[in-house]
Amino acid sequence: MSSKAGPSAPRGKKQRDPHTQQRIKSNALKRKGQDEELDKLRRDIAEFNPSTPITTFTELPLSSRTLRGLRSSHFTTPTPIQATSIPISLQGQDVLGSARTGSGKTLAFLIPLLERLYLERWGPMDGLGAVVLSPTRELAIQTFNALRSIGGHHTFSAGLVIGGKSLKDEQDRLQRMNILIATPGRLLQHFDSTVGLDTSGVKVLVLDEADRLLDLGFLPTLRAIIQHITPGGGGPTSKSSAQVDQATSITTTTTTPSGRQTLLFSATQSPNLVQLAKLSLNSPVTIDVDQHLQDGTSSVDSNATPGQSSTSTSTLMPAGLEQFYAVVDLDRKLDALWGFVKSHLKMKGVVFVSSCKQVRFIFETFRRLHPGLPLMHLHGKQKQPTRLDIFQRFSQSTVALLVCTDIASRGLDFPLVDWVIQLDCPEDVDMYIHRVGRTARYQSGGKGLTILCPSEEEGMKKRWEEKGLEVKRIRIKESKMGQLQQQMQNFAFRDPEIKYMGQRAFVSYMKSVHLQKDKSIFDLTQLPIEAFAASLGLPGAPQIKFIGQAHQKKNAARGKLQQEDQKDKAQGVKVNVAGEKETETASAKVGAQVELADSESDESEVGSGDEDEEVDSEEELEAGKVDGDSESDADDDDADAKDDVLTSKKDKQAVRTKYDRMFERKNQGVLAPHFSALVTHDGVVQDGDEDDGFLTLKERDHTLEAVGLGGEGEVEGETGDATSKLTSEEMLSKRKLKQGESRKAMLKLKSSGHKVIFDDAGGAHEMYEMEDLDDFAKQGDAEAQRQEYLAVNREAMKEADVVDRQVAREKRQEKKRKRKDREREERLAELQGSDEDDDEEGGGGGFRVTLGRPSDGSGSDSGSDTDSGDDDNDRNQSNSTRPTKRARFDGGSKEGKSGDVEDEETLALRLLQGSA
Numbered sequence: 018m019s020s021k022a023g024p025s026a027p028r029g030k031k032q033r034d035p036h037t038q039q040r041i042k043s044n045a046l047k048r049k050g051q052d053e054e055l056d057k058l059r060r061d062i063a064e065f066n067p068s069t070p071i072t073t074f075t076e077l078p079l080s081s082r083t084l085r086g087l088r089s090s091h092f093t094t095p096t097p098i099q100a101t102s103i104p105i106s107l108q109g110q111d112v113l114g115s116a117r118t119g120s121g122k123t124l125a126f127l128i129p130l131l132e133r134l135y136l137e138r139w140g141p142m143d144g145l146g147a148v149v150l151s152p153t154r155e156l157a158i159q160t161f162n163a164l165r166s167i168g169g170h171h172t173f174s175a176g177l178v179i180g181g182k183s184l185k186d187e188q189d190r191l192q193r194m195n196i197l198i199a200t201p202g203r204l205l206q207h208f209d210s211t212v213g214l215d216t217s218g219v220k221v222l223v224l225d226e227a228d229r230l231l232d233l234g235f236l237p238t239l240r241a242i243i244q245h246i247t248p249g250g251g252g253p254t255s256k257s258s259a260q261v262d263q264a265t266s267i268t269t270t271t272t273t274p275s276g277r278q279t280l281l282f283s284a285t286q287s288p289n290l291v292q293l294a295k296l297s298l299n300s301p302v303t304i305d306v307d308q309h310l311q312d313g314t315s316s317v318d319s320n321a322t323p324g325q326s327s328t329s330t331s332t333l334m335p336a337g338l339e340q341f342y343a344v345v346d347l348d349r350k351l352d353a354l355w356g357f358v359k360s361h362l363k364m365k366g367v368v369f370v371s372s373c374k375q376v377r378f379i380f381e382t383f384r385r386l387h388p389g390l391p392l393m394h395l396h397g398k399q400k401q402p403t404r405l406d407i408f409q410r411f412s413q414s415t416v417a418l419l420v421c422t423d424i425a426s427r428g429l430d431f432p433l434v435d436w437v438i439q440l441d442c443p444e445d446v447d448m449y450i451h452r453v454g455r456t457a458r459y460q461s462g463g464k465g466l467t468i469l470c471p472s473e474e475e476g477m478k479k480r481w482e483e484k485g486l487e488v489k490r491i492r493i494k495e496s497k498m499g500q501l502q503q504q505m506q507n508f509a510f511r512d513p514e515i516k517y518m519g520q521r522a523f524v525s526y527m528k529s530v531h532l533q534k535d536k537s538i539f540d541l542t543q544l545p546i547e548a549f550a551a552s553l554g555l556p557g558a559p560q561i562k563f564i565g566q567a568h569q570k571k572n573a574a575r576g577k578l579q580q581e582d583q584k585d586k587a588q589g590v591k592v593n594v595a596g597e598k599e600t601e602t603a604s605a606k607v608g609a610q611v612e613l614a615d616s617e618s619d620e621s622e623v624g625s626g627d628e629d630e631e632v633d634s635e636e637e638l639e640a641g642k643v644d645g646d647s648e649s650d651a652d653d654d655d656a657d658a659k660d661d662v663l664t665s666k667k668d669k670q671a672v673r674t675k676y677d678r679m680f681e682r683k684n685q686g687v688l689a690p691h692f693s694a695l696v697t698h699d700g701v702v703q704d705g706d707e708d709d710g711f712l713t714l715k716e717r718d719h720t721l722e723a724v725g726l727g728g729e730g731e732v733e734g735e736t737g738d739a740t741s742k743l744t745s746e747e748m749l750s751k752r753k754l755k756q757g758e759s760r761k762a763m764l765k766l767k768s769s770g771h772k773v774i775f776d777d778a779g780g781a782h783e784m785y786e787m788e789d790l791d792d793f794a795k796q797g798d799a800e801a802q803r804q805e806y807l808a809v810n811r812e813a814m815k816e817a818d819v820v821d822r823q824v825a826r827e828k829r830q831e832k833k834r835k836r837k838d839r840e841r842e843e844r845l846a847e848l849q850g851s852d853e854d855d856d857e858e859g860g861g862g863g864f865r866v867t868l869g870r871p872s873d874g875s876g877s878d879s880g881s882d883t884d885s886g887d888d889d890n891d892r893n894q895s896n897s898t899r900p901t902k903r904a905r906f907d908g909g910s911k912e913g914k915s916g917d918v919e920d921e922e923t924l925a926l927r928l929l930q931g932s933a
């Protein structure tokens with residue numbers, strides 16, 4: 018073996034080209050500069066006196082990157098909640114913050130989140146460092162946009178995890194995220210199923226709209242998430258300690274960098290927050306800005322018991338908000354709304370109702386009435402792309418009317434809303450505050466109008482007074498009211514879908530009232546039920562029964578949370594059905610009698626009649642972690658067969674109109690295909706419509722026994738037995754019956770299952786009448802006649818068959834063509850997307866990697882948001898207004914002219930990339 022002779026060649030320093038040298042040098046300088054900045058920042062934070070009055074963000078100990086982000090988003094002056102809470106959060110304290118709606122709570126937690134990761138020198142390889150949990154997808158998206166807006170000069174990667182898209186797509190990129198904005202169900206799903214996702218390093222956990230998270234039954238999910246984030250299970254790990262000088266409200270802290278910090282924010286605080294605070298917060302500092310402003314007491318209290326602070330009774334309303342209410346009979350509410358809309362055609366308004374079925378009904382009927390301003394609707398049973406599309410279109414509109422459920426009541430920041438109309442009474446004052454808070458946001462003005470039924474007025478007024486809210490009563494002149502009943506009847510008469518929607522809207526409204534816990538406001542027995550049904554165009558009030566089973570399922574989580582609260586109240590809630598039955602007239606309260614055998618469990622669901630949709634049900638289901646929130650499709654589905662029953666009520670005594678007869682006809686096949694498809698042979702209609710909640714429709718078929726009435730928890734309609742055996746004849750008026758012999762003959766024959774044909778004179782004959790035997794014999798041999806008959810008909814059938822096949826083929830081809838078109842469009846969109854997302858790997862999803870370079874403001878293009886699976890109502894939405902391109906990034910501009918979310922996420926790639 019030989020070795021190389023001579024000394025080995027000297028290993029001198031590798032010569033680098035001047036450009037590389039320059040880069041290394043400048044990087045070193047940058048690092049040095051950053052080190053110095055970080056040291057200075059740490060010092061400034063430690064020395065900062067949280068009670069120092071702040072007028073600009075620059076007075077806060079913030080990094081230059083964050084300050085640049087704020088500046089480019091035009092945020093210069095911190096709002097009170099920001100000025101008060103940010104210094105404390107920066108010092109590593111857990112915070113329980115509350116401030117009025119629209120007061121800037123989002124930045125109050127995003128700024129400290131960015132700062133904390135920056136101080137920790139968090140880098141792309143460090144994994145997950147911060148998690149923000151939002152109760153709804155829309156809010157998560159909005160928060161993501163805000164993060165993108167102010168975090169554009171940082172180098173963190175951020176992602177949106179909100180479900181509604183492929184889990185796999187999200188999983189592929191999840192592990193590279195530093196910050197996640199998520200809805201709880203989907204996040205937990207990832208925690209459970211995404212291999213390699215390390216959650217132990219999470220430094221900041223934010224619970225936004227915390228009380229809403231609880232309302233929606235997310236407590237078990239949150240508990241599980243916190244357990245995942247905290248190695249060794251549950252409980253906060255922060256070692257920071259706070260000393261608050263009560264005299265000066267100065268909080269000094271010592272923070273252990275490795276500790277997890279939790280920030281919990283809400284516009285209102287409920288006692289339920291105690292549970293969540295105990296679960297997640299460690300020696301929190303309670304910050305109640307409104308209390309502070311109101312009475313000048315310390316706004317910062319590290320000793321306050323979360324959820325029991327004075328905030329719960331002192332939440333103030335935005336300064337620019339004017340609040341009104343009007344008392345309108347239930348059956349005139351739509352008239353009132355219509356009149357209001359017609360006299361405010363230049364407004365941007367949000368209308369809140371209590372269930373998605375009502376949203377659909379109002380949207381569909383008002384759309385047909387052409388209100389004169391763009392109409393939109395938003396509820397939780399729409400598919401995700403639809404929700405986003407509507408959310409963005411409404412944000413960008415200056416004149417529009419959005420009809421929605423409480424899904425839009427919290428956190429959503431629609432710019433420049435003039436009016437918030439609460440068409441259905443909110444479940445409580447907190448909900449009222451959240452709803453009305455969609456207007457008059459951050460120093461802008463706005464008005465709120467709440468429509469109350471006469472029976473709701475006293476109770477609601479009392480609740481407002483208890484919270485110190487000043488809501489002025491106004492009267493709506495009769496001349497300003499619409500007169501819609503006739504038109505509604507027409508719609509229902511012509512379009513069975515509308516009638517069906519009306520029935521469902523009716524029942525879901527009744528159910529929502531029934532489920533409300535505050536019975537001093539919500540009293541089902543006081544409602545003019547028949548008149549209400551008529552106002553929806555229905556011929557009579559559908560009959561309802563509520564059984565607790567569905568509610569129990571729905572409320573598994575929420576029930577636990579609220580049970581204590583409910584028990585006391587359950588007694589006062591019960592409605593005595595039997596009593597009513599005796600005293601009410603035929604049409605008064607039938608169909609809404611409520612048996613509250615399971616009232617306690619029902620009660621625990623109060624306020625949720627609406628919220629079937631509220632939650633990320635999809636993700637919850639996927640995750641198999643359905644919580645109480647999910648009055649979602651899940652419970653809708655499973656509840657259908659056994660639960661509430663709706664039947665067309667008939668009053669035999671009353672004079673019937675042509676509408677009545679139309680609705681009561683046997684051939685319910687004229688109803689929507691989905692309706693008829695569900696009619697089973699025994700006359701029970703099972704509503705398997707995924708988005709129809711808790712209803713089972715029982716077709717009131719005149720030849721069929723009324724099925725399923727009675728039994729535990731059912732509501733027994735007054736007319737249940739009386740109408741159980743109606744014949745066709747009984748359903749027609751005498752006048753009609755006398756119209757002619759042939760008609761009568763037809764009816765007789767029809768009812769006996771025969772087909773009739775009419776001769777030239779109008780006489781009715783059986784379709785297959787027996788020929789006279791002699792005449793038949795004269796025509797020849799019977800067998801020969803039979804063969805001849807068969808041959809002729811065989812030929813006819815062959816011809817018919819050719820035509821049928823042709824038609825079927827054309828239909829198939831048409832279908833195929835449409836599918837191909839659709840696929841082509843999708844491919845095109847994907848291609849555009851991948852062209853544009855050149856920094857990104859993989860395809861779409863509600864989730865993007867947002868590593869990026871500092872923005873030079875040049876922005877990027879975007880593909881349009883695909884809307885592949887919109888719900889039925891999407892047909893009605895014009896796509897023409899969708900933003901497809903976006904050349905400019907407008908950050909947190911008040912106009913909110915953002916492109917679609919995917920655009921924005923793509924844009925974020927560039928904005929957040931690289932160091933500043």
Ligand SMILES: Nc1ncnc2c1ncn2[C@@H]1O[C@H](COP(=O)(O)OP(=O)(O)OP(=O)(O)O)[C@@H](O)[C@H]1O
Nearest residue numbers: 092094095096118119120121122123284428430459
């Ligand atoms: N410092 C600021 N300067 C100017 N505008 C701000 C500032 N902070 C927040 N805003 C704007 O105020 C509006 C409301 O902010 P945000 O949505 O954070 O309010 P919120 O308190 O979270 O409301 P809600 O309780 O309804 O969720 C947003 O449009 C936001 O851009």
